[in-house]
Amino acid sequence: MPQLNPAPWLAILIFAWLTFLLILPPKIMAHTFPKEPTPQDTKTNKHSSWAWSWP
Known part of the structure; x- marks a missing residue:
């Protein structure tokens, strides 16, 4: 059964990850x-405290 032979699938997996990790990131960046x-401006705004309307 050919699907049980890991040799071609391991190579495909390694080449796919090498493509994703080495070739595509510079193109995307x-x-x-x-x-x-x-x-934005670096000045800080002074906020006054809010007075509650009930005691």
Whole structure:
């Protein structure tokens, strides 16, 4: 029964993972987003404490 022979399937598995780990990540990371996020202001806002309306 050919499905019990692990030799070709092990090689296919190893080559598939090598493809995923070595070839695809640089291609995916090379993509740029059309709108880069802008940095927010670093100043802190002072918040006043909220007065409760009941005693």
